[in-house]
Amino acid sequence: MSIPSGFTVEVDRFGRDEWGELLRLFADATLIHAWDFAETICPAQQASRLVLRHQGKVAALAQVRIKAIPGVGCGMAHVAWGPLWCRRGVPPDPAVLDAVLAALQHEYAADRGLLLRVAPNIVVSEWPRAMEILKRRGFGKVARVREYRTLMLDIAAPLQNIRRNLEKKWRQHLSSAEMRGLEVRHGTSPGYYREFLPVYRDMLRRKGLRADLDLERWGKLQEVLPEGEKPEVFLVGPEGGAVSGLIVSALGETSFPILAATAEAGRPLYASYLMHWRTIEWLRERGCRAYDLGGIDPEHNPAVYQFKKGFRARDVSFPGTFEDSRNLLSKGVMTVAEPMYDLVKCVTRTIRGRLFAATDSPPGGEG
Numbered sequence: 001m002s003i004p005s006g007f008t009v010e011v012d013r014f015g016r017d018e019w020g021e022l023l024r025l026f027a028d029a030t031l032i033h034a035w036d037f038a039e040t041i042c043p044a045q046q047a048s049r050l051v052l053r054h055q056g057k058v059a060a061l062a063q064v065r066i067k068a069i070p071g072v073g074c075g076m077a078h079v080a081w082g083p084l085w086c087r088r089g090v091p092p093d094p095a096v097l098d099a100v101l102a103a104l105q106h107e108y109a110a111d112r113g114l115l116l117r118v119a120p121n122i123v124v125s126e127w128p129r130a131m132e133i134l135k136r137r138g139f140g141k142v143a144r145v146r147e148y149r150t151l152m153l154d155i156a157a158p159l160q161n162i163r164r165n166l167e168k169k170w171r172q173h174l175s176s177a178e179m180r181g182l183e184v185r186h187g188t189s190p191g192y193y194r195e196f197l198p199v200y201r202d203m204l205r206r207k208g209l210r211a212d213l214d215l216e217r218w219g220k221l222q223e224v225l226p227e228g229e230k231p232e233v234f235l236v237g238p239e240g241g242a243v244s245g246l247i248v249s250a251l252g253e254t255s256f257p258i259l260a261a262t263a264e265a266g267r268p269l270y271a272s273y274l275m276h277w278r279t280i281e282w283l284r285e286r287g288c289r290a291y292d293l294g295g296i297d298p299e300h301n302p303a304v305y306q307f308k309k310g311f312r313a314r315d316v317s318f319p320g321t322f323e324d325s326r327n328l329l330s331k332g333v334m335t336v337a338e339p340m341y342d343l344v345k346c347v348t349r350t351i352r353g354r355l356f357a358a359t360d361s362p363p364g365g366e367g
Contacts, residue, residue, distance in 0.1 A: 003106060007059070007099045010051045011107055019049060020226055022061055028086040028121050029252035033063045034229050040221045041214070048077070050107060052100045060085040060100035064108060074115075077108035081121040088253070098133045105137065109324045116324040117142065123152070123316045131319060139322035147320040149296055152254075153313035155280055156289040162280065170273065170310030177274035184278045185235045185242075192233035193222045196245040196259070199235075203261035213259070231258055232282065236275040237266065244271035248279055255283045256292040272307070 003009060014022070016035045023029045031037055038047035045065040052060040062083035068075040083100045086092045101118070109116040118139065122130050155162060163171065186192070197215065204211060222230060231249045235242040243266030247258040257279075262272045283291060293313060298305040 003102045004095065004099045006054055007103070008053045008056075009103045009107070010053070012048055014049060014051065017226075020229060022051065022058060023084075023251065024228070025058060025087055026061065026084040027088045027253040028082075028084050029061075030081050030121065030254075030256070031229070031231065031249040031251050031258070032081045033061065033084060034225060034251065035063075036221060036224050036226075036229070038063060038065060040224060041217050048108075050083075050100075050103060052083075052096070052103050054096065054099070059087070059096045060103075062100060062104055064104070066108075066114065074113060077104075077112070077114040077116050079104065079116075079118040081119055083118065084121070092127075094127075094129050094133060097130060098137070101133065101137050101139070105324055109326055117321055118323075119145075119321045120319055122319060124319050125316060134319075134322050137324075138326070139324055141319075142321040142323050145321040148318040150316060150318075151293040151296055151308050151311060151313040152316045153280070153291040153293060153311050154289070155284050155291050159281065159284065163277075165312050167310040167312055173270040174273040174277055177270040180269055181238075182236050182269060182271060182274055183239045183241075184274065186232055186278075186282065188222070188227065188230035188232060190219065190223050192235065193219050193247070195235055195242050196233055196247060196261070199242050199245045199263045199266075200259060200261040202263040206264055218258070232279075234275050234279055234282075236271045236278075243269060244275045246275050246279055248283070250283055250286045250288050253288055254290040254292055255286075255288045257294040260294065276311075 019035045023033055035047075035049075038045070042065055045067055048064040048066060050062045050064065051058060052062075060083050062079050064077050064079050066075060066077050083097075083104065085096045085100055104116060104118065108114045118134075120130060120134075124131070153162070163174075166174070197219075200211070200215075203209075222233075225231075229251055231247045234246040234248065236245070237243040242263075244262040246260045248255055249258055260272070260275075262275075266272065280291060291313075293308045293311060296305050296308055296315075
């Protein structure tokens with residue numbers, strides 16, 4: 001558990017602006033690591049931030065969300081899609097990953113007595129050594145958390161090559177949408193987000209779904225984030241209107257969609273094809289190298305899988321969630337508390353979903 005020689009650690013010594021500057025150093029940064037994400041989307045959880053230095057230079061970061069159990073003196077520290085250890089323009093060094101994991105264990109598992117969980121932002125096939133490091137550090141796989149499987153599109157390739165590689169029917173639908181004179185608008189202002197919501201709610205009604213996000217909190221996040229960290233909102237439709245929309249984050253070198261939807265009126269126009277294509281063009285201009293298409297589930301969501309399959313992107317998996325459960329009290333309490341918490345979330349979403357269907361109020365919620 002000792003931190004390797006040459007590395008030093010700082011915990012909770014940075015302010016919001018300094019943290020934002022550090023985030024921009026990392027190719028593997030995502031919106032989840034933004035200061036305002038923790039404060040706005042997860043306000044009930046305490047946020048802690050760790051910086052690892054190697055010979056004085058920043059080498060890794062971790063934003064840690066802490067769920068404390070009142071009156072018990074235990075709880076869980078969770079690093080979602082992290083830690084960050086791949087600096088822009090620098091070859092990734094597994095020794096840095098090893099060191100930041102050791103630093104997290106020392107601070108949160110040993111010193112604070114918390115159950116420590118990490119969900120690495122690592123493609124399994126690209127970094128098999130990372131799994132060895134996690135195992136050597138004593139992290140065990142959390143069986144109840146599903147691995148994330150998605151399609152990853154290489155957008156660093158020449159644009160004409162990306163288009164040529166699309167499935168034939170996907171290219172045809174894109175060409176059809178381009179000939180319909182649809183307007184594509186995008187920006188980061190809260191107004192764009194508000195324009196997106198009716199499209200999203202139309203899709204929910206059509207599919208009989210409930211939102212899995214707290215739309216009010218995400219709207220607030222769009223307002224408070226610094227300009228360089230805000231997701232971009234794309235809207236497609238006849239001039240001045242919107243029949244398809246996408247909210248995409250491009251904080252690191254891999255971008256990912258947060259929400260995407262097409263209203264019933266947009267389906268015969270193939271608006272979603274044009275929307276994604278214009279998004280890819282914009283992401284390339286921003287310097288992104290990969291486009292995570294937002295997860296796939298061929299068995300339970302085959303229609304969306306078939307649409308995404310048309311990009312002919314790589315099918316990749318992320319390793320899931322791992323935990324250091326040396327503190328038996330925290331482990332025992334969280335083992336009991338988590339299923340209860342999940343049940344409350346499920347009931348809350350069901351109730352809000354019914355209210356949404358009846359009153360057109362936003363569904364969802366993350367507790």
